[in-house]
Amino acid sequence: MIAELRFYTITPGHSEALFDEFTAVSLKLFATHGITAYGPWRRQLTKGEQLVYVLEFADEQARDERWAAFRADPRWQAVLRARAAAEPHIAGSEILTLSR
Template sequence: MFYEFRTYTCAPGKLPAALKRFETVTLGLFDKHRIQRITPVFTVAVGDDNTQLKYVLQWQSHEERDRAWAAFRADPEWQKALADTDKDGPLVQKISNELLAAAPFSLK
């Protein structure tokens, strides 16, 4: 098992719209494609970049992750939502992710 820490850096002024898309479209598609989010969706309350949203996913294998993300990206509902919400310019400027392994002592 491993974890995926994802950070979305939004275009200036676009964080509220990105959060709305996440709430109204993305989370439902995560359920549909069995993408397991194990944390809340976070925004930066205090820090250097308050244009970011962050969350952590949990995966059983890299194959599971690859299949789920491919299905998510190809989903017509996602394609439509992305086109609709990005019509005046992309909401998200950068997506970064880190694949993390839990330190053995922390799994107790």
């Protein structure tokens, strides 16, 4: 099993928009593409906050295949186009890959 622990530092003033997008779009697309997701959670930082979640995959091949399908999904492509036209919600990110 492989898990990805993902941290997204939120641009000030964009917390609700990012959480709304994640809940309304990302979680549903993850499920559509067979990606098991846990979260999201808020992590308070000294300055700002992060959106944190965990994704679970059977193995590296499943992870690569599911991410490729997710990224190619026209619904996700529409989100990326909309993001490009707006002020960014994400100031930075960190992804930790865990395996057992």
